[in-house]
Amino acid sequence: MKEIELKMQGKIKRLTNKTFKFDERVKNGWFSAVYFLKTRDIVREFRPDNIVTMQFFQKKHAVLCGTDEVIALVKTFADNPDELEIYSLKDGDKISPFETVLTITGPYQNFGFLEGIIDGILARRTSVATNVYNVVKAAGLSGKQKPVIFMGDRDDHFTQQAGDGYAAYIGGSTAQATHAMNEWWGKQGMGTMPHALIQLFDGDVVEAAKAYYKKFPEDELIVLVDYNNDCITDALRVAREFGDKLKGVRVDTSRTMIDQYFIRNPDVLGTFDPRGVNAPLIFALREALDQEGFEHVKIVVSGGFNEQRIKEFEEQKVPVDIYGVGSSLLKIHIGFTGDNVLLNGKPQAKAGRRYRPNPRLERVD
DSSP states (O other): OHHHHHHHTTOSOOOOGGGOOOOGGGTTTTTSOHHHHHHHHHHHHHOTTOEEEEEEEOSSOEEOOOHHHHHHHHHHHSSSGGGSEEEEOOTTOEEOTTOOOEEEEEEHHHHGGGHHHHHHHHHHHHHHHHHHHHHHHHTTTTSSOOOEEEOGGGSSOGGGHHHHHHHHHHHTOSEESSTGGGGGGTOOOOOOOOHHHHHTTTTOHHHHHHHHHHHOTTSOEEEEOOTTSOHHHHHHHHHHHHGGGEEEEEEOOOTTOBOHHHHHOGGGOSSSOOBSSOHHHHHHHHHHHHHTTOTTOEEEEOSSOOHHHHHHHHHTTOOOSEEEEOGGGGOOOOOOEEEEEEETTEEOOOTTOOOOOOTTOEEEO
């Protein structure tokens, strides 16, 4: 978790306007709630000289993300953005319930219509970063920090990949499935083989792996071994074929399937759920590999993993080396609120809300 904690201490550089590809229709209010647009028009006519301070907060312990994107949004689409006074925490900061993470001060009509968009950016990015952080933390409970691969490409609209990938990076993911997910932080996607590759070789895992290795000899060879629902048999076949060249095997057994290992060894059943990727299966796989001298082969697991499942695996010291996690990391469970709390430098806010200064905020130019 050392690298993640460095991020929490603000050791990473802020992203700039050049990073983001905003839809130009933001400027015209296309993505803003209509009542914000109407308020802007009213204020322009009746209260054009008022200066407001808008502050943003949420209600959980979380890992903040999206501030750089928000600042770039404001700088791009607000009227006279250089006249606005912006204070913000940084992406990667740990935040507390009701802690102010961002303030914007200036004429309401110049930026107020962006309030809902700002809330949405912070909500999504912070939710993903927090989800990933919690999963990565769980993946280190056994005493050794296990890498977490962000595999969320199939779980949401593709246009979200760059932002979600950056949020996952802020949260501590080790690698990501697509190039787009790495776009904002300068790396490339990684991956080995899907089930489709094995299908194209008539279900022959060894032949698929041979073709993969011949085409991509510079890659670390990690072979998917659940295609035939017989992980241990196929893992050993691949290991015998490749020896030291094989770096790992990945188990992605469906939660509706019971691996053939348990069909051959029914005496081990009765005290656990044998479906999908489960602890006894991984223990048996590790033992089988080790017995034939393949201690170097790492085990990667994927398929429905979340913070709780990883905690259970780590508490049992299941011999997993890498976790692949997807849909659970994309759940949006943190909502942000923007409130006008100062009017011309004096307190003015709806009941229950007030200006909450935060000495951790820094001025953004």
